[in-house]
Amino acid sequence: MNLPRYKYMPLNASDEIRVFELSPTKTRIEIRILHVPASARCFDALSYVWGSPAQSEKATVLDKLGRPTGWIPLTRNLSNAMADLRDAEQLKTNVFWIDQVCINQRDEEEKNDQVAMMNQIYTQSRRVITYLGPAELEVKENGGIRLLDTVCKTVPEGTWQQMHESGSLQQIQDQVFDGSIKFKRLPSNLELRVDRSYYESEISERYAEQGWEWLVRVAYGEWTQRLWIVQEQLLNKEIITLRGHRLIDWDAITAIPILFAISHLPQEYRDMGRRNLEGKVPWDEVEKTMYGIRWDRHARLVTETSYTWSSLFHNLQWYQSLLCGDARDRVYAILAISKDAKRLDLKPDYSPLNTADMLSRKLSIRVLENARNLELISFAFSWRPPNSTLPSWCFTLDRPANLTTPDLLPLEVYTPHPKQHGFHLARFHTNDSILVVKGRILDYVSTPNPSAGWPHVGDVRQTSPVDIISSLGYLLHDGFSIEDVVSLLCTITARAPWSPPPGILGRIDETMAFHFWTYLRHKSHLLAKCVETSSTTIKELLLRCHHIMTRIQALTPGFTYSEPERNEDVAKEEYLACQRVLRYALEKGRCLGRTRAGRFCNAMCPIQEGDAIVALQGADQLFTMRLVGHTYRLIGDIFVDGLMHGEAYKNQDPDNIDYDIELA
Incomplete structure (x- = not known):
């Protein structure tokens, strides 16, 4: 029929x-x-x-x-x-x-x-049932389930509470690194020993036979990359997962990406999974998402009725890498978990007249009109497609799938302007196309060396190791001081206010110089691998790096430095120092340089010589902007050593010296 x-x-x-x-x-x-x-x-x-x-x-x-x-x-x-x-x-x-x-x-x-x-x-x-996909062969399903149970037993009671209190994967990593958070070891047959090398075929065999392949495929499956899943996982207190026709504990399966992220589980299996599994969302973003969902669920269950959701814009930021079929769903898929959805008066509207760009503009205006800070413009430029016609202060919802998102300065870390919060920080005119904010231009961008130019290679949002090391080579002129090295290290590690652990090696400036030395040695080692087939320019860069490292050794005579050529054998203190720097390094889509006043800076690409560096009321970052006609266009954020903690406003009232700045 x-x-x-x-x-x-x-x-x-x-x-x-x-x-x-x-x-x-x-x-x-x-x-x-x-x-x-x-x-x-x-x-x-x-x-x-x-x-x-x-x-x-x-x-x-x-x-x-x-x-x-x-x-x-x-x-x-x-x-x-x-x-x-x-x-x-x-x-x-x-x-x-x-x-x-x-x-x-x-x-x-x-x-x-x-x-x-x-x-x-x-x-x-x-309750909510999360579907993880159809089952495979019974032997694979059973092996994967057994491995999942074994892995979960290595997390001691109370450790998840510590991980919740840490507040971020980065903090958990730091606490694992210093021993504050501890785990039980995996059974010896599941571990990959650090004191021996494994053939690729051996890792591949263990990956399949021990259940890692199943575990990685399920825990990083397509369901973890979808934006709608966020509120679906958060709104109900009862949740379970379904794999084939078998129910699996939700907490167990969502623990796996987090445990891989903090290196509790063998990274070789994570790397193998990334090579073998297709996915449009980077795995570090999947791990961040799973941690965020678990954090919210835990906070809500513990505090019961007193728990409040985050703002809509915070949710947009946190889950920005996840996928949705309709760009407008970037807003509609998180309305239910956004505390200010009613105040912003944003309701689902899938009509053809409500395009993604129209929703982007409406969202940006309403958030800025209601906000007590200018957090939105910190992200307005991070997703901007090259051909976008939206104002530079406007958050873009319709992000191309292949757009490379640059590293951004962290929020709520720096205080370049003494007015971090306030009411009515933003106003609009000219049919809401011009944003007016108060602030002041503090400095201007300058290139480190006129012949070198900014290190742009291909996509301006990409930054290669050659770009970074070239900037380092040109920024430290002959006769540089230890203060220059410390300042440049602070500029590189702009992801957070960083300083080395106390009580190691020597004075703070000498210790930081040592950390910079290990970082530069690491970068030059990466570059040296291709020196035989590289251009004369790269060979000159390596010589310049060697000169800088020799100079640093002369500035810190009390330290014992390994020979730069012996890159295969790195002392433990050198390895740890380099890892500390790399954890905080801000490199992807960034440019290192100097300002006209001679300060070191770390800016989001693409910037040009002469771009203004501005501090704005209600912003915890400095920005670069470019004069276009009679208004400015936002380019990106910028870290400027010596201006990130209100130094430009010392003993001055911002209301007396700030002025209106128009952004288009």
Whole structure:
């Protein structure tokens, strides 16, 4: 019998939703659709990945008497999920809410209304089931589950609480590094010993046979890269994962990316997975996302009703790397977990008239009008496509998939302007196309060497090791002092206010000079690997690096330095010093240089000689901007050693010396 496409009955009440009963029929997916209030708590909600948008599968809809009345198209991944939900013996329910089935995807108005109800739907469901994909061979599934259980047992009771209190993966790494956070060791047969080398074939064999391949594939699967999954994981206190028709503890599977991120698990397996698995989201972003979701869930469960969500813009920043099919979903997918969504008056609107650029502009204006700081403009330029027609202060939602996002200065770390917060910091004119803020130009960009120019190679958002080492070579002129070395190290490690651990080696300036020496040695070693086939310029750079390292040794005679040529054998203190610098180095998409006043700076590319360096009221960063006509265009953030802690405003009232700056 040829069935027609199912015709949805309209939803009548404002809080009404559709759910469906899943039939036990094995030969095909059969469902019966029901209308219920969202508050009925009679259903489980599914969190899953649509996968390929092609809807090649079908669900047959039955009437009250069990007769087929029509069909609903399904993506292949949802068809697999519904079959596994049907066959999961551990599930004691057969009533579900799934967006692809329960929302009439052809009705734009209904879709807007139902997306606006996501908070209610996921919060009021009995629990959320996260689908991790169909099962593989039973032997692989069982091996992966055993490994997952073994790994989770290496995290002592109370350690997750320490990791929550750390507040970031970087802080956890630091605490693991200094021994504040400890783990149990993996069983010896699962470890990769640090005192021996392994052939690639041996690692590959262990990767497959011990279950690492399964664990990495599941824990870093497509579900971890999807933006909609964030609120779906956060809104309900009860959550479980489904792999094939087997239920798996949510906390266990989300622990894996975090444990890889902090190097508790062998990095060789993580590297092998990155080479073998396709994915558009960098794995460090997946790890950050999983930690963020776990942190929010833990905070919410512990504080109960007193927990407050983050702002919409904070969520935009934190989850900016995740994927969504419609650029507007960058906002709509996080409205339910944003405390200021109502105040900003942003509601789902999928009409053709509400383009991604229109939503970007509306969002940026409303955030800036309501904000007590200028955090938004710190990110406005980080996603900007080269051909964007939006104002430079406007946050861009429609980000190209291949856009390389540069490293940015951290928020809430520096205080270049004494007015960090306030009301009505921003105002607009000329049909909201010009942003007016108060601030002051402090300095201007200058190139380190006119013949060298800024180290741009190919994509201006990319920075190669040659670019960095070339900048270092030109910035330290002959006769440089130890103060120059310390200042340049602070400029390189602009990711946070960095200083070496106390009590090692010697005076603070000598210790920092040693750290810079190890960093420069590391960079030159990378460059030396290709010296035989490289140009004369690279060979000259290596000679320049050798000269700088020799000079640093002369400035710190009390230190014992290894020979720069013996790069294979690095002393422990040298290795640790270099790792400390690399953890805080700000390099990707960045330029090192000097200002006209002679200060070292670390700026986001692309900048030009003559770009203004400005401090703004309500901003915890300095910015570069370029005069275009009668207004300025924002270029990026910039670290300037000697100006990051309010030095330019010492003993001065900013209200007396700041002035209006117009940004287009």
